[in-house]
Amino acid sequence: MSEDLRADRPDDLPDDVTALIDQTTHEETADFPVERGYVWTACASVENGNPLYWDASAAAEITGGPIAPPSMLSTWFRPHHWAPGQDEPKLPLQVHFDLKKRLNLPEAIIAEFTTVFHEPVRPGDVLTTCQRLRSVSPVKRTKLGRGRFWTIDVEYRNVRGELCGVESYTGFGYNRESSEAAA
Amino acid sequence: MKPQLTLDQIAAGDALPVLRYPVSATTVVLGALATRDWRPMHHDHEFAVTRNGVRDIFLNTPNQAAWFERYLTDWTGPHGRPGRMRFRMRDSVFPGDEMVITGTVTAVAVDQAGCGWAEVELDLAVGRESKTGCSARVAVPVSPDDNPWARRGERWRP
Numbered sequence: 001m002s003e004d005l006r007a008d009r010p011d012d013l014p015d016d017v018t019a020l021i022d023q024t025t026h027e028e029t030a031d032f033p034v035e036r037g038y039v040w041t042a043c044a045s046v047e048n049g050n051p052l053y054w055d056a057s058a059a060a061e062i063t064g065g066p067i068a069p070p071s072m073l074s075t076w077f078r079p080h081h082w083a084p085g086q087d088e089p090k091l092p093l094q095v096h097f098d099l100k101k102r103l104n105l106p107e108a109i110i111a112e113f114t115t116v117f118h119e120p121v122r123p124g125d126v127l128t129t130c131q132r133l134r135s136v137s138p139v140k141r142t143k144l145g146r147g148r149f150w151t152i153d154v155e156y157r158n159v160r161g162e163l164c165g166v167e168s169y170t171g172f173g174y175n176r177e178s179s180e181a182a183a
Numbered sequence: 184m185k186p187q188l189t190l191d192q193i194a195a196g197d198a199l200p201v202l203r204y205p206v207s208a209t210t211v212v213l214g215a216l217a218t219r220d221w222r223p224m225h226h227d228h229e230f231a232v233t234r235n236g237v238r239d240i241f242l243n244t245p246n247q248a249a250w251f252e253r254y255l256t257d258w259t260g261p262h263g264r265p266g267r268m269r270f271r272m273r274d275s276v277f278p279g280d281e282m283v284i285t286g287t288v289t290a291v292a293v294d295q296a297g298c299g300w301a302e303v304e305l306d307l308a309v310g311r312e313s314k315t316g317c318s319a320r321v322a323v324p325v326s327p328d329d330n331p332w333a334r335r336g337e338r339w340r341p
Contacts (some may be wrong), residue, residue: 016307033316038217038242041213041216041217042217042218042249043253044213044217045210045213045214045216045217045218045246045249046214046249046250046252046253046335047204047253048249048252048253050253050257050261051184052258052261058184058261060262061184062184062262062330063332068251069249070252070265071245071248071251071252071265071268072218072249074218074245075217075245075279075288078218078219081221082291090235096328109273110244111271111273112269112270112271113269113270114267114269114270115267115268115269115340116266116267117264117265117267117341118277118339118341119335120332121218140299156288156293162230174226
């Protein structure tokens, strides 16, 4: 799918980007607590009738009380579309956008992502998050263009410091190439 | 409440029941808002066509994750506890598409902590085209008295 261009072009990943790898960045606390109204909206959007989310007695018996669907982990961190005093909209997965800018790669896609679920998230929890750049590939050429793959982990914890989940995103930032150049 | 499904009832090669769902503009917009995704390509037809170069607004990825999660736990019942999901996005799903979600068990195992796991390959397709793939690992009770949700710390290894 991709061609490693190291052989014909030395890798020139900037030192400041190399220094970012495995560093904890963008530590944040969620803007609002986990709440059941959003859980029901999310379940309604996919017609999820799992009694854990609708039946208090089932939730009490199986999960020790209400929880949010594990797949909602990142929902609790998507910024408000608007907030008082907010000049520019905040971006989720900020490291991804920082890399695009720093490496001058204006286009980017998320090629795949993995989520690992740990401690269940419960209504009332105020989660914290941080991001870690795990790797940046040498320059590669794909059918989209010429650029680099990177992997970013996003970690989520509850107020007790318990790990609730980790998302790993693989992005590809690139410059479009003309069909002649890409051939 | 007894588990709907226990590990002894599952074997590699098992096919999960197929889920078919007609996607409408409401499905797309509701899914985007439910995941707090305000980006216009998930609610603004003109933006999606002129800026993204696609034919219509399309399902966002977090909402597709929720569809896969619902599909998985429809099968396991509420005792099924998702441990890990890996998504591969290939193409978009638009209003007017009939989304078809399928799944096949690829492995069944009990880990060193005694937790039962089913590995399942899921696919979201429209017609013959696979749009999104998902490799899921879900914990399933090993017996009627087991509850994967009771596992914490070293006893939970997703």
